[in-house]
């Protein structure tokens with residue numbers, strides 16, 4: 488048993504280190520695709536059973552899932568040394584430099600996993616660029632895309648289309664070479680050497696949360712522009728940039744972008760963003776929608 492575990496760990500670590508060399512932050516995964524390191528807070532008392540801590544690694548110990556992820560070979564070796572039963576590795580999404588977005592195409596919705604994207608791509612007029620594709624043991628595939636640095640793409644399930652899950656900030660993807668109970672993840676032929684391609688803007692917008700989802704009351708009166716400003720003002724920390732980006736995209740698409748820059752910056756300042764951050768995000772929205780910032 489110990490021998491098998493030892494043999495299994497070495498290839499997983501080797502694959503993880505080679506992913507880290509490409510700038511991808513990794514964590515050890517178990518055969519069940521879950522983080523291999525148990526939370527150091529699992530037995531701490533709380534209002535609910537199980538881990539209740541909000542610690543994301545500040546305690547200095549391992550076992551915080553995707554928050555353990557690193558590109559530092561010494562830390563990766565330490566993580567795998569602490570997880571001798573790991574047979575795979577997870578790649579954290581949303582982190583610099585790639586700001587990885589994983590498009591997880593399942594086979595449940597369609598016999599051909601790539602067909603699932605065809606309908607949204609035709610409807611929203613985007614094409615998927617040549618990029619890394621990872622074949623999953625169940626016959627699905629993961630497309631790796633790179634997002635802009637100033638936008639938080641959330642994890643979502645079937646937002647784009649049934650059977651398509653998105654791995655964004657806080658999520659991870661099993662990397663090629665990972666072994667699980669169901670088989671091994673492998674890079675699709677001809678894609679292993681590619682860098683994650685930039686996410687097409689039309690697809691990126693579909694991956695961001697629509698305002699209604701977080702906005703139970705209709706925007707205040709005063710027209711569409713005022714509604715977008717209100718939408719930014721209502722942002723909680725953690726969604727400020729994403730909301731600002733979304734609102735600015737809408738403003739540019741609706742032809743009121745230039746007129747709304749000043750009100751949007753002011754609203755963003757109110758939520759705690761700096762002027763520099765706000766202007767960078769609005770400029771990114773302008774570029775994304777094909778306008779000059």
Ligand SMILES: [Zn+2]
Nearest residue numbers: 542544545546
């Ligand atoms: Zn902790």
